[in-house]
Amino acid sequence: xxxxxxxxxxxxxxxxxxxxxxxxxxxxxxxxxxxxxxxxxxxxxxxxxxxxxxxxxxxxxxxxxxxxxxxxxxxxxxxxxxxxxxxxxxxxxxxxxxxxxxxxxxxxxxxxxxxxxxxxxxxxxx
Amino acid sequence: xxxxxxxxxxxxxxxxxxxxxxxxxxxxxxxxxxxxxxxxxxxxxxxxxxxxxxxxxxxxxxxxxxxxxxxxxxxxxxxxxxxxxxxxxxxxxxxxxxxxxxxxxxxxxxxxxxxxxxxxxxxxxxxxxxxxxxxxxxxxxxxxxxxxxxxxxxxxxxxxxxxxxxxxxxxxxxxxxxxxxxxxxxxxxxxxxxxxxxxxxxxxxxxxxxxxxxxxxxxxxxxxxxxxxxxxxxxxxxxxxxxxxxxxxxxxxxxxxxxxxxxxxxxxxxxxxxxxxxxxxxxxxxxxxxxxxxxxxxxxxxxxxxxxxxxxxxxxxxxxxxxxxxxxxxxxxxxxxxxxxxxxxxxxxxxxxxxxxxxxxxxxxxxxxxxxxxxxxxxxxxxxxxxxx
Numbered sequence: 001x002x003x004x005x006x007x008x009x010x011x012x013x014x015x016x017x018x019x020x021x022x023x024x025x026x027x028x029x030x031x032x033x034x035x036x037x038x039x040x041x042x043x044x045x046x047x048x049x050x051x052x053x054x055x056x057x058x059x060x061x062x063x064x065x066x067x068x069x070x071x072x073x074x075x076x077x078x079x080x081x082x083x084x085x086x087x088x089x090x091x092x093x094x095x096x097x098x099x100x101x102x103x104x105x106x107x108x109x110x111x112x113x114x115x116x117x118x119x120x121x122x123x124x125x126x
Numbered sequence: 127x128x129x130x131x132x133x134x135x136x137x138x139x140x141x142x143x144x145x146x147x148x149x150x151x152x153x154x155x156x157x158x159x160x161x162x163x164x165x166x167x168x169x170x171x172x173x174x175x176x177x178x179x180x181x182x183x184x185x186x187x188x189x190x191x192x193x194x195x196x197x198x199x200x201x202x203x204x205x206x207x208x209x210x211x212x213x214x215x216x217x218x219x220x221x222x223x224x225x226x227x228x229x230x231x232x233x234x235x236x237x238x239x240x241x242x243x244x245x246x247x248x249x250x251x252x253x254x255x256x257x258x259x260x261x262x263x264x265x266x267x268x269x270x271x272x273x274x275x276x277x278x279x280x281x282x283x284x285x286x287x288x289x290x291x292x293x294x295x296x297x298x299x300x301x302x303x304x305x306x307x308x309x310x311x312x313x314x315x316x317x318x319x320x321x322x323x324x325x326x327x328x329x330x331x332x333x334x335x336x337x338x339x340x341x342x343x344x345x346x347x348x349x350x351x352x353x354x355x356x357x358x359x360x361x362x363x364x365x366x367x368x369x370x371x372x373x374x375x376x377x378x379x380x381x382x383x384x385x386x387x388x389x390x391x392x393x394x395x396x397x398x399x400x401x402x403x404x405x406x407x408x409x410x411x412x413x414x415x416x417x418x419x420x421x422x423x424x425x426x427x428x429x430x431x432x433x434x435x436x437x438x439x440x441x442x443x444x445x446x447x448x449x450x451x452x453x454x455x456x457x458x459x460x461x462x463x464x465x466x467x468x469x470x471x472x473x474x475x476x477x478x479x480x481x482x483x484x485x486x487x488x489x490x491x492x493x494x495x496x497x498x499x500x501x502x503x504x505x506x507x508x509x510x511x512x513x514x515x
Contacts, residue, residue, distance in 0.1 A: 003162060003346075004268060004320045016283060033245060035275055036385045047323060047376055050215065050265075051243020052272040054382055055323040061375045068134050068347055072169070077474060082216020082240045086229050089472075090220050091464050 003078050004049035006062035009042050023048060026066040028079045133348050142352040143175055146359055153179045154362050155311045157447055160318035161188030161475030162346045168480040170348045183447035186300055187318050189265040190217045190473035194399040195433040197293045198223040201262050203428050205231045205238050211254060213247035214262040216240045220472050224434045244276035251288035260422045263290040267321045270294045270411055271385035274392035277420050289422040292412055295398055297321050298329045299409035305337040309448055314358040316344040319373040326381025330369040338367045345373040392417055401469060402442025441468035444477050451481040
C-alpha cells in the first residue's frame with residue numbers, strides 16, 4: 001500500500017462526473033482517478049497511489065522505476081492477489097471453501113479488479 | 127561493496143558511496159521516515175555499504191504498523207457484522223488485532239473484500255444498496271487524499287450506505303515527537319518522498335530550524351537513498367540544517383494543490399494514537415463535521431473494546447528507532463511473519479519483516495539463540511526457510 005507506482009495514461013473518460021483514466025503499469029492496466037492531476041493527458045506519466053494520480057513524472061524516470069519494480073517483484077506485491085499473498089505469508093489455507101462464505105460476492109475479494117497472480121509474475125519476467 | 131553490482135546503475139552507486147566515504151569524519155545517525163525506504167535499505171544492504179560512522183535508524187513510517195490496536199479491533203468487530211461488507215487494502219489482512227485478524231474474520235464468514243482503490247469500495251456500496259459498506263481508511267499523507275476524495279464523492283453522489291473507518295496519520299508531528307524524546311539520537315532525516323509529492327516541503331523548514339536537523343526529501347530506489355544520505359551527511363559535516371529536495375522528479379515545493387484542498391475540506395487535524403508509541407498531538411486526521419455522517423465509528427458506535435498487546439512485543443521501540451528488530455528477544459523465534467506478535471513483523475514495509483526477509487540476524491552476544499552468521503543473505507539457524515522466492 002505504501003508503494004506508489006509510475007504509470008502511463010492510455011485513455012481518459014468522465015465517470016459520474018469524475019475524470020478517470022485507464023493507466024498502464026508495465027503491462028498491468030488499472031482504472032485511475034485524475035481529479036488531483038486534472039490536466040494530465042494521454043501518453044503522459046504520473047505517480048499513482050491506490051488508484052489516484054498524485055504527481056507528474058517524466059517518461060525516463062517512470063520507465064526506470066517500473067523496470068526496477070519489475071525486477072524486484074514489487075509489482076507483484078502491489079497488483080498480485082492479496083488473499084493469496086496473505087495466505088502464503090501466514091501458512092493458511094487458500095482459497096476458503098465457498099460453503100464458509102456468506103454470499104457469492106464474498107468470494108471475489110476484489111480480485112477481479114486486478115490481474116491474476118500468474119499474469120503479474122509473467123509481466124515481471126519480461 | 128560486495129552487493130553494489132545489484133544496483134540499477136552500479137557506477138553511479140559507487141560514485142555516491144565514494145563521496146559519502148570521503149565526506150564523513152565522525153559518527154552520524156540518520157532516520158529514514160518511510161517504511162518503503164527501510165525495505166529498500168535492507169533489501170540492498172545499503173546500511174552495510176555505508177561508512178561505519180553513518181547509522182541508519184528506521185522510523186515509524188509504515189501506516190500498517192502504526193495503526194492502533196484499538197482501531198484494528200474496531201475493524202474486526204465491524205467486519206464481523208452480517209449487514210456489513212468490509213473493504214480494505216490487502217496489507218491489512220494479517221495485521222493482528224487482539225486475538226485475530228481480518229483474514230480470520232473472512233474465514234469465519236465475514237464479508238471482507240480487498241480493493242485496490244477506495245473508489246472501488248464506493249462502487250461496492252452502489253452495487254449493494256441494502257448493506258453497509260465500510261472502508262478501512264488508514265495511511266499517511268499519500269493515502270489520505272484518495273480516501274478524502276472517496277468520502278467527497280459519497281456525499282456528492284448521495285451514497286448513504288458508505289462509511290470510512292478513519293485512522294490517518296501525519297509525518298511532521300511524528301518527527302517532532304521523535305526529536306523531543308529524551309532518548310532521541312537522530313541527527314538528520316530522510317523524509318518520505320511520496321508524502322512530500324502531496325504535501326510539498328512547506329511543513330519542514332521550521333522543524334529543521336527549530337531542532338537544528340537536516341531534512342532531505344528522498345525517494346525509494348536504492349540510488350535515491352544513497353543520494354539522500356550523501357546530502358544529509360554533507361549538511362551535517364558542514365553544520366547546516368536545511369530542507370533539501372533530493373527527489374525533485376516527483377516532489378514540487380508546493381505539493382499537489384488539488385489534493386491539499388480536498389484534505390482541508392474533508393478532514394480536520396486531531397490527536398492520534400500510534401501503535402506502540404502512544405498519542406502524538408495533532409498527528410492525525412479525522413472527518414470534519416461536514417462529513418461526520420460518513421464516519422464508521424459514529425455509525426456503528428463500537429464500544430467495549432479491550433485491547434491486549436503481547437507483552438513481549440517491542441515494536442514500539444523499533445518504530446521509534448530505539449531498538450533494532452533483531453535485538454528483540456522475540457524476533458525470529460516467537461515472532462515471525464507467519465506468527466507475528468506486532469504489525470512491524472506482518473507488514474511488508476515493517477522494519478521487523480524487512481530484517482526477517484533479508485536475513486538481518488546479527489544477534490548481540492547476550493542473546494540465548496544460537497549465533498547467526500552475519501551478512502544480508504546468509505542462511506541461518508533460528509529462522510524458518512525464507513519466504514522470499
